[in-house]
Amino acid sequence: MDLNTVWFILIAVLYIGFFILEGFDFGVGMLLPFLGRGETKEETDLKRRVILNTIGPFWDGNEVWLLTAGGATFAAFPLWYATMFSGFYLPFLFLLVALIMRGIAIEFRSKDENPKWRKLWDWSIFAGSLVSALLLGVAFANLARGVPIDANMNYVGGFWYLLNPYALLGGITTVAIFALHGAIFLSMKTTGDLRESAQRAAWRLWIPAVITLLLLLVATYMSTDFLTRLGINPGIIPITGIVAAFLCGYFVRRNRFGWAFGMTSITIAFSLTTLFLMLYPNVMISTIDPAYSLTIYNASSSPYTLRIMTIVALIFVPLILLYQGWTYWIFRKRIKAEPQSLTY
Amino acid sequence: MDPIILARLQFAIVTVYHFFFVPLTLGLSIIVALMETFYVRTGREVFKTMTKFWGKLFVINFAMGVVTGIVQEFQFGMNWADYSRFVGDIFGAPLAIEALMAFFLESVFLGVWIFGWKRLSKGMHAVAIWLVAIGSNFSALWILIANSFMQQPVGYAIENGRAVMTDFIALILNPKVWLMFPHTISAGLATAAFFVMGISAYHLLRKQNVEVFNRSFKIAAIIGAIAVVMIALNGHSQTQQLVDTQPMKLAAAEALWETEDPASLSILTIGDLSQTKEIFSIRIPNLLSFLLFNQFYGEVEGIYDLQAEYEQLYGSGNYIPPVAIVYWSFRVMVGVGILLLILGLYGLFLVMRDSVEASSTGLKLFILALFLPYLANSAGWMMTEIGRVPWIVFGLMKIEDGISPTVPGSMVLTSLVLFTLVYAALMVADIYLLKKYAKAGPPAADDDDKDSAPEGEISFVSTQD
Numbered sequence: 001m002d003l004n005t006v007w008f009i010l011i012a013v014l015y016i017g018f019f020i021l022e023g024f025d026f027g028v029g030m031l032l033p034f035l036g037r038g039e040t041k042e043e044t045d046l047k048r049r050v051i052l053n054t055i056g057p058f059w060d061g062n063e064v065w066l067l068t069a070g071g072a073t074f075a076a077f078p079l080w081y082a083t084m085f086s087g088f089y090l091p092f093l094f095l096l097v098a099l100i101m102r103g104i105a106i107e108f109r110s111k112d113e114n115p116k117w118r119k120l121w122d123w124s125i126f127a128g129s130l131v132s133a134l135l136l137g138v139a140f141a142n143l144a145r146g147v148p149i150d151a152n153m154n155y156v157g158g159f160w161y162l163l164n165p166y167a168l169l170g171g172i173t174t175v176a177i178f179a180l181h182g183a184i185f186l187s188m189k190t191t192g193d194l195r196e197s198a199q200r201a202a203w204r205l206w207i208p209a210v211i212t213l214l215l216l217l218v219a220t221y222m223s224t225d226f227l228t229r230l231g232i233n234p235g236i237i238p239i240t241g242i243v244a245a246f247l248c249g250y251f252v253r254r255n256r257f258g259w260a261f262g263m264t265s266i267t268i269a270f271s272l273t274t275l276f277l278m279l280y281p282n283v284m285i286s287t288i289d290p291a292y293s294l295t296i297y298n299a300s301s302s303p304y305t306l307r308i309m310t311i312v313a314l315i316f317v318p319l320i321l322l323y324q325g326w327t328y329w330i331f332r333k334r335i336k337a338e339p340q341s342l343t344y
Numbered sequence: 345m346d347p348i349i350l351a352r353l354q355f356a357i358v359t360v361y362h363f364f365f366v367p368l369t370l371g372l373s374i375i376v377a378l379m380e381t382f383y384v385r386t387g388r389e390v391f392k393t394m395t396k397f398w399g400k401l402f403v404i405n406f407a408m409g410v411v412t413g414i415v416q417e418f419q420f421g422m423n424w425a426d427y428s429r430f431v432g433d434i435f436g437a438p439l440a441i442e443a444l445m446a447f448f449l450e451s452v453f454l455g456v457w458i459f460g461w462k463r464l465s466k467g468m469h470a471v472a473i474w475l476v477a478i479g480s481n482f483s484a485l486w487i488l489i490a491n492s493f494m495q496q497p498v499g500y501a502i503e504n505g506r507a508v509m510t511d512f513i514a515l516i517l518n519p520k521v522w523l524m525f526p527h528t529i530s531a532g533l534a535t536a537a538f539f540v541m542g543i544s545a546y547h548l549l550r551k552q553n554v555e556v557f558n559r560s561f562k563i564a565a566i567i568g569a570i571a572v573v574m575i576a577l578n579g580h581s582q583t584q585q586l587v588d589t590q591p592m593k594l595a596a597a598e599a600l601w602e603t604e605d606p607a608s609l610s611i612l613t614i615g616d617l618s619q620t621k622e623i624f625s626i627r628i629p630n631l632l633s634f635l636l637f638n639q640f641y642g643e644v645e646g647i648y649d650l651q652a653e654y655e656q657l658y659g660s661g662n663y664i665p666p667v668a669i670v671y672w673s674f675r676v677m678v679g680v681g682i683l684l685l686i687l688g689l690y691g692l693f694l695v696m697r698d699s700v701e702a703s704s705t706g707l708k709l710f711i712l713a714l715f716l717p718y719l720a721n722s723a724g725w726m727m728t729e730i731g732r733v734p735w736i737v738f739g740l741m742k743i744e745d746g747i748s749p750t751v752p753g754s755m756v757l758t759s760l761v762l763f764t765l766v767y768a769a770l771m772v773a774d775i776y777l778l779k780k781y782a783k784a785g786p787p788a789a790d791d792d793d794k795d796s797a798p799e800g801e802i803s804f805v806s807t808q809d
Contacts, residue, residue, distance in 0.1 A: 056455070056459055057459040057460075058455060060454065061448065061455055063414075063451070064443060064447045064452075066414075067414060068440070071417060071436065071439040072443075074417075074421065074428065074432060074439055075436030075439065075440035075441075076440075078429060078432015078433060078435075078436050079429055079432065081420075081421045081428055082421050082426070082429045084421065085425070085428075086423075086425035086750065087750075089751050089755050089759075090755060090758070093422070093755075093759045096415050096418055097763075097766055099411065100411040100415070100766060101766070103410060104407055104408070104411055107404070108407070108777060111404065111777050112776075112780070154425075154749055154750040155750060156750055301432065301433045302433050302503075304508070304509055304510065304512075305434070305436075305437055305508075305512075308437060308509070309441075312437075312440075312441050312444060312445075316445055316448075320452075323449075327452055327455060327456055330456065330460065330463050331463065343458060343459050
């Protein structure tokens with residue numbers, strides 16, 4: 001296996017890691033106004049604090065997966081980085097604003113008691129999580145579908161091209177799956193009332209998540225070269241992704257939320273793996289002329305840079321997995337609705 | 345609208361804004377880590393109170409640095425696609441290493457630190473903040489390695505119209521890096537030291553929490569004094585190095601139009617509006633030569649000669665950066681730097697004479713001085729970056745060749761306006777919070793078992809068992 005392929009896989013892994021990890025904290029953010037509801041204002045606020053404390057120690061570390069994926073793309077495939085980031089200009093702009101508002105909101109919300117202050121940041125967390133998930137889905141669906149790229153590797157489609165029905169379906173599916181993923185996470189991390197409402201939400205969200213996922217699968221057959229690439233029988237990977245989505249419902253029904261979380265993680269991982277399998281060895285497909293497509297060879301860095309980066313990755317990636325995994329172990333306990341014990 | 349001007353304006357705004365928060369993160373992480381280390385070593389509650397108080401301000405500031413940092417990474421691809429294509433082979437590597445080595449470390453362990461007061465042993469908890477400090481300062485190293493390549497390209501070859509890395513070690517050992525990195529780290533320490541001294545002075549003037557703020561002032565004064573001396577020495581070597589590497593930046597910073605030997609130092613120069621010649625200048629003879637070469641003679645090339653030289657070397661074009669901005673930002677940086685040097689040593693003097701609390705004039709001075717490092721930090725980067733004009737990578741690529749060819753001005757304008765509005769709003773929220781917590785001081789009693797902060801306020805104690 002050449003280093004170009006190694007880096008293609010590594011970047012895929014980084015995006016998958018990002019979608020699984022930040023996926024649940026996006027989902028938790030989206031659910032904040034719905035599950036964070038009580039009979040009194042105090043109860044509402046307390047619930048919201050509990051909800052935010054479940055992702056408190058994790059969300060920032062999760063987001064670094066995106067930064068690292070971006071940085072790795074820049075380092076290993078600078079031409080891919082340049083074309084994608086300048087081509088998906090407005091979606092990425094709104095993604096940035098959403099990530100900024102959301103990140104600041106999570107940190108700032110608890111630091112003042114004024115209800116207006118909290119309301120503002122609650123809204124920001126909700127909208128920031130929703131918009132981020134939607135836009136990431138739109139961007140990745142466009143990668144699957146292909147975009148107009150000219151002979152100079154420039155995206156020439158304009159903004160509206162990116163908002164095609166297929167990409168929007170990709171965005172909605174991402175939102176639905178992240179919301180489910182988040183509800184399952186909350187079911188694992190909370191107690192009492194909040195836990196029960198999170199469990200109910202997980203069941204209710206499972207249905208749209210599976211429906212949109214199936215629709216996306218059908219649309220993928222029609223809108224992309226999925227059929228020619230992977231065939232009528234798409235193979236074990238996409239099928240596993242779909243099966244996991246169904247099994248997730250089974251586990252949610254039986255209140256086995258650890259298992260359910262595993263299933264949504266598999267669905268996310270295998271759907272993205274499918275996407276990257278469809279692309280390989282391309283990284284961006286040109287709808288103008290296949291010859292203009294960016295590949296892991298014509299968009300890559302020099303062999304020297306790839307070698308250096310491989311050494312760096314071999315040292316740091318295992319280390320990161322170890323210490324980030326350790327934090328999930330440290331903060332594994334459920335968050336109780338006790339005001340004195342909450343950090344946020 | 346011209347996308348080049350808009351993209352440059354956006355880069356200037358989001359970068360200067362981002363760098364409001366970064367130096368404080370760099371320096372305060374170390375100061376908080378020291379405080380917590382003292383707590384672990386001595387077990388004295390006062391150090392814990394200090395750690396928590398300054399840690400709270402640190403966290404608020406850190407959040408702003410993190411979220412504005414994401415824009416920095418995306419922006420190269422979004423607005424500067426052709427630049428990214430040209431240097432990606434070299435420039436992408438330090439950014440990716442920064443993420444792998446630094447961003448994960450600081451983000452993950454800050455989460456551990458904020459939420460882990462009850463989960464971890466004292467020692468491990470202190471280790472967490474040290475890892476945040478190491479991560480933050482490592483991130484400065486890697487981004488400066490990337491920036492140094494733009495100032496002084498090394499370890500590369502040009503292949504098929506793209507810069508290709510040929511020597512990774514040379515990239516890291518770029519002399520520019522080892523001038524800029526210590527300068528940035530000491531600027532961060534100075535920013536944090538004056539931040540701590542300023543807020544401590546505010547409370548000491550009011551005789552509130554005297555023990556906490558007296559100790560904080562002491563620690564900060566010692567660090568601050570070391571930092572300002574380092575800044576001055578290092579800034580001096582950095583300017584000397586410009587003679588060989590970026591003489592045009594130096595000439596612009598000194599508004600030196602004609603080559604001189606020995607060269608005079610400008611105290612005040614006013615140019616005409618077109619910024620192509622000087623109208624009026626007060627100069628001290630021989631001093632520039634002395635500062636640059638440690639002797640009272642030595643030729644310093646002027647702007648006109650360098651322009652002529654560059655035209656021969658790189659073809660016709662304007663190679664003169666906006667002289668007035670470079671000249672004045674350099675003067676603001678150096679001027680404020682000298683002020684900080686005096687104040688830093690004065691702070692140390694007060695501490696050594698043990699008369700911090702007694703000197704109310706001194707304390708008032710330090711409240712005002714809190715803002716000075718911010719001015720110097722911004723001016724320093726403006727001088728560094730604007731002094732590189734017209735180059736995006738010195739000698740290799742001009743700014744106008746680096747932008748995204750298919751992104752229209754209207755899109756860049758949208759993003760410029762959006763970021764400006766969002767950033768302005770966040771600045772209001774950030775300053776509001778910092779002021780609120782800085783003025784409030786540490787909570788009266790800080791009991792280990794139950795948090796004394798009123799319900800709803802941020803508490804660093806988590807008892808989630």
